[in-house]
Amino acid sequence: MKVAFATQDLKRVDAHFGWAKNIAIYEIGPEGHEFVEAIEFDGDLKEDGNEDKLAPKIDAIKDCAILYVAAIGGSGAARVVANNIHPMKVNQPENIADLLAKLEEVLRGVPPPWLRKALAKGKERVLDFED
Numbered sequence: 001m002k003v004a005f006a007t008q009d010l011k012r013v014d015a016h017f018g019w020a021k022n023i024a025i026y027e028i029g030p031e032g033h034e035f036v037e038a039i040e041f042d043g044d045l046k047e048d049g050n051e052d053k054l055a056p057k058i059d060a061i062k063d064c065a066i067l068y069v070a071a072i073g074g075s076g077a078a079r080v081v082a083n084n085i086h087p088m089k090v091n092q093p094e095n096i097a098d099l100l101a102k103l104e105e106v107l108r109g110v111p112p113p114w115l116r117k118a119l120a121k122g123k124e125r126v127l128d129f130e131d
Helices: 051-060 074-082 096-108 113-119
Strands: 002-007 022-029 032-040 066-069 086-089
Touching (some): 022 051, 086 113, 096 113
Antiparallel strands (some): 022 032
């Protein structure tokens, strides 16, 4: 599954989603993770009320299952959730590498229901009515 991180320095989750200069995207599974890409955003990112700045960010993370942020506004959170992306807020800046390691550990065990649902994102659901 793909996971996105709102970051200013590409090392820590330290950015408000709307104000983030960068979004770092990783592919992660129980056996490890791999850096996919970093997407840089420019312009006046701190302009409150400018919902247009969210569209390119939502588009950039649309195939991600989880988004880690330092903060996110109500309309941004609603748009993220509407795209079946689970927002995760950190209370203070955290290293992306540490968050990836924690997530891998959870994936090796029994993930909670919300995470199992996130893992299924992008996969075709097959229902076998014979069982």
